[in-house]
Amino acid sequence: MANNLMQEFPDIQILKDEPLSKYTNTKTGGPADWLAFPKDVAEVQKLVQFADANAMPLTVIGNASNLIVRDGGIEGLTMILTQMNGIQVEGNRVIAQAGASYIETTKAARDHSLTGLEFAAGIPGSVGGAIFMNAGAYGGETKNVASEVTAMLPDGTIKHYDNEELDFGYRHSAVQDNHGIVLEAVFDLKPGDQAEITALMDDLNARRAAKQPLELPSCGSVFKRPEGYFAGKLIHDAGLQGYTSGGAQVSTKHAGFIVNVDHGTATDYLNVIHHVQATVKEKFGVSLETEVRIIGRETE
Template sequence: MTKQQMMNDLAKLIDKNNIFMDELLKNHTYTKLGGKADFFVTPTKVEEVQKIVQYAKKEKLPFTLLGNGSNVIVRDGGIRGIVLNLKQFDGIRTEGTKLIAQSGARIIDASRYALEKCLTGLEFACGIPGTVGGALYMNAGAYGGEVKDCLESAIVVDEDGNVQKVLAEDLDLSYRKSNIAEKNYIVLEACFQLEDGEFDQIKATMDDLTYKRESKQPLEYPSCGSVFKRPPGYFAGKLIQDSHLQGKGIGGAEVSTKHAGFIVNKSNATATDYIGVIEMVQKEVKSRFDVDLEREVRILGED
């Protein structure tokens, strides 16, 4: 199937103004890395998401879900087929002590909305840059809290294009992991069960966590955030620091001198540079401490 045929087909499913051919994905990732997507689509309705999923399955087309690109690296060759982005699904509302957020909303904004409504339970997310959908995908967490602590349920589209409600306990949420990828779910909406709290107390907690984040993390450079999961009994950043890797890199990518758990795009790095630094760090830490560092960040696309 030619790209023009795909464009014609997709234009029958969603507004053509929300279909982008050969879209440069470096414009949609926090690392500022990544080649082109054959098609980058941003539907506005649930029915459109269902139709796109069904179309991709019927035509056996490669299909990738991309949030706001905060915890992914897209390779320099880009991504074939359809890249689905739900940035236009960004609504947030409350029903009593429940906070319902669409998957394209930033989890930071959900946390701030909870503050406005004097609801406690999402303070930990005030510095996590990903979307709500991405936060569920990896059971995002920080400073002692994680999504599984307060998630009640999610509305998803399954691999056949059906919409269903899934309870939190059925998502197999564990450290930086869920079964969302395994089940081929596309999260549309999440429901968090929070509790009534005091505005000043919630804000003080969020201000403290924001200060810790801004003072310790290299936010002045593009990065994918924390690169590695915490190895049992260790801290990834400490192992990398003790391996004397800070400031070392490949091309324009290097291990942050501010926080060893981060790799930054310091000067027009390529995805190949960035991935090369990840592999260098893994090899050195294994050599020095016999510890395997497992990536937290996902790598997508082709070289």
């Protein structure tokens, strides 16, 4: 295994022991051994094939808005695709690279009077993360608009998926099962009225700002919706709003969110998550599963 990835790939921006708290929405998380910012598919492929050949763990993160990176950081190579952020509009199709912001993608659709992506106007992830998670809000889901996805498999080969092959489900897509890296997505939209599209996006964003603690760092809804219940209501009814461990706190504005109120760490977040899960289980017999992805090394 190369001791120095920067020497191996002088043309690719790579940082060593880079704190991921600089990139995560919660402002927590330990360092990546190596953090690379590839500029194009060829660079992604070089890194993927290198990791494969050297049995080096490889992790891809998007905008880290649905992610808790443990304080031990991430072993091996981590990639962030923010430099691959192109968005093109061709007829009724919006074609976005994986590192593009999902919010910017909704704006591109609006600017071309295309309707269908309004639901995502306030989802603060990348296009890659939205495909991976089948992000959704206000009755809309990524699965209803994503018609094609190009991904790279762990051996560096390219795979094209159509909508059916993506096997979208609640916060699930086939990319998760194949350990693929999303490179690009096509959204098939319909011609619409720009004023109506804008009004809907503004309305959804206002509703979001009224309900969600957007003024504080968080990772969105922490728990999946348990069948027959709402996670936020269970947490509220259990009297857990305001529960704090270190600097992480169950939001007093939206019980489904955990906010970083005072230099919290990933360990603080995990302590709050475990306390919420144990309390809700004890009071209501319901197991809360995390929607947020928890990755990285345990701290010793």
